Amino acid sequence: MTLLYFAWVRERIGLDEERVALPAHVRDVKGLLAWLRSRGNGYALALGKPAAIRVAVNQEHAKPDDPVRDNDEVALFPPVTGGAR
């Protein structure tokens, strides 16, 4: 799986992109977040509040119960703040 991180999620994890082999027990977005949080301090700090994290699977907004597979591109980021205020 390709993981992409943006904004403060990227800063806290300390990476903008990485490739991981998805454990067999990880089947959906919320499972992926739980597994990532267990990978170290930066991940726990970045992903500690799931309500503040948005996820896109293959460049489309995803919900906690949406499935993830090993060949997906998954992006994790804070709520978006584009446009004009």
Next chain:
Amino acid sequence: MIRIQREDFDPGREADALVRGRTDIGALVTFTGLVRGEAGSAIELEHYPAMAEKELEAIEAEARKRWPLEACLVIHRHGRLLPGERIVLVVTASAHREAAFAAAEFLMDYLKTRAPFWKRETTQAGTIWVEAKSKDDDAAERWKG
């Protein structure tokens, strides 16, 4: 049509180009979003290029489905921007004004809550990531149903 670019744009020129030679358009709405902030501050706009393009295209398709638009353009900038600079452009054209006004407002509300862009603001006090506002979600929410 959508464009994501670092460079500035000229709203008048973009709007003119969109309707040039057309005789079926009675209403042309142009919305330009500007960067607000104190003098001396700056924002850096990060984005997720592939998804931003897809999302803006999906938002435009949704607007075209809801209103009879003859032409439509969305431009979103990224990179470093200063207060007063243009950040986003929405142009909608239709036979009548109701559709053009409504679609322009819809496009802005939707892109603010769905397009993957993030603002980081640097002022004298330091650098912070701008937080999303729930009123933006509320504004997008009212188009549902």
